[in-house]
Amino acid sequence: MLSNYEKLSEIWREKFMQLDQSTFARKLLGVRLEKEQVLFSYFGRNYRINRFNGEISGESKSVPDAKLKLLFYNLFWYSKEGAKLSGHWVPFRQVKNASPFGPAFETHVLKPFARTFNGQLANLEEAAEKLGGTKLRQGDAGYQISSFDCIPIQFLFWDGDDEFEAQANILFDYSVTDFIHVESTVSLASDGVARLAEEAGLQVIGNF
Template sequence: MQENKSSNYDKLSEEWRLKFLEMDKELVKKKLPEIRQENDIFLITHFGEQYGVSLKDGTIFLVNQRERPVSNGVKMDIYNLFWYSKEDAFFMNRWVPFRDVRGASPFTPAFERNVLMPFAKTFEGHTEELKKAAEAIGGISVKQGDAGYIIPAFDCIPMQYLFWDGDDEFSAQANILYDYSVTDYIHVESTVSLATEGILRLAEVAGLELKGNIFRM
C-alpha cells in the first residue's frame, strides 16, 4: 500500500512539474516577491532550506546539496505555492488552528491524529532540542507553550509551532497555527503538507527519530 501511495505521489509530482513549465513565470514572481531569479533558476526558501526550481525543465533541487533527493511533499508545497497564490494576498496577523483554516474543518481529526500527535510524541522530553532546531531554521520565539515558535514555511506563509512537554500526569501536547491568509497562498490540502514538512525538518535538525504515523508524501 505504501509503495502504491509513493507511486501516486511521484506521478502527481511529475504532473505538477509539467504544469509549472506552462505557468506565467513573470506572474509567479509578481505574486511572490520572495522569489529570486538567477539566470534560469527560481530560488525560494522553504523551512530554512534554499531550493532551486529550473525554468528549463521544472525540476526542484536543494541548492547546497544537489545530490540529495527532494521529497514529493516539498515539491508539491513549492509547485502549489506558485500556482495557487493570489496577486492580492497579504498577511492578516490573524492566527487560527487548523480546524479554522478555510475549508480545512473536515480534515481536522486526521490532522490531529497524523500531524499533531506525531509532533508531540517526537519532541516529548526534548524541549531544548526543539528550541534549538526551530531557531536554526529561522524560528522566532513566542510566549506560548514550553516551546513556541513562528517558523516561515515560506516568507509569505509563517506558521506557529507550539509544544507543551509531558509530565507524570499528562502526555506531551502540540498545536500548529496558521495565519488566516494561508489559503490565499496555497491550496487548503497543502496546509497539511506544510505542517508535516515543518515537523520533519525540525526533527531532522534536532537529530531525533520521528515517532508516530505522520502524514507524508
C-alpha cells in the same frame, strides 16, 4: 514504474510551465528569478526550478522527492494575485475549508509533534533556533518559523509531566489558503515537525 506522486509531479511540472513566472515572483515573498532559475527556500533549505523545463533541484541535503516537488508546484499554481497575510492566527481546524481534515491532522501531525518532543524541550528550542524561528510567548516552547518565506507557521509545545501528556498545536495565518491549497497546509505542518526533529537529532514518533 513511476509512483502516483511521480506521475502527478510530472503533470504539475507541465502546469508550472504555463505560468507567468514574473507574476508569481512578484507576489510571493522570497521567490527570486535569475536568468535560468527560480530560487526559493523551504524550512531553511534552498531549492531552484529550471525556468525552461520546470525541473526542481536542491542542495545535497535537500534533494526533493516527487511529493515535495508536488508541494512546490502547488505553491506557484494556487497562490492568488494580491495574496497577503492577515495577521490572524488560527488552529488548523479554522483554516478555510480545513475542518474535514481536522481529526486526521490531530492524529497524524499534532500527536506525533507532542510525542516526539516530550521531555525534549531544550532540544526543540535549539532546533527552532536553527531554523530561524522567532520565539513566542505561548507554550513551554513556541516559535514562529517560515516554511516558505511567504508562509510563516507557529509551532506551540507544552511539555508533559507526571499528570499530563505533552501537548502541541500548530497555527496558520487565516489567509494561508490564498497562498497554497488547503490540503497542502497539512504537508507544511508535517514537514515542519520533521525538520524540527531532524535538527534536534530525533526520530518522529508516529506516522504522518
